[in-house]
Amino acid sequence: MKSPSLITIEEFGERYAVSRSTVYRLIESKAIQLVKIGRASRIKLADAERWAQSLPGYANELDDAA
Numbered sequence: 001m002k003s004p005s006l007i008t009i010e011e012f013g014e015r016y017a018v019s020r021s022t023v024y025r026l027i028e029s030k031a032i033q034l035v036k037i038g039r040a041s042r043i044k045l046a047d048a049e050r051w052a053q054s055l056p057g058y059a060n061e062l063d064d065a066a
Contacts, residue, residue, distance in 0.1 A: 006035060006042035016052055026051065 007015070009023050012032075023043075026032045032051050035042045052058050
């Protein structure tokens, strides 16, 4: 199954263990970009990954999990 290129705000929060309020703060601060499709709000997975990789220690956590 092909992975999605867009994720919901809820999926972002679950994937990166942040609250809904934090996701909206990240959007407001332009750390991640919100994509509107009609009334639906989505986040580009590539933008989400870029944000996560910019966090201190994120790459180290991936290395430890392998």
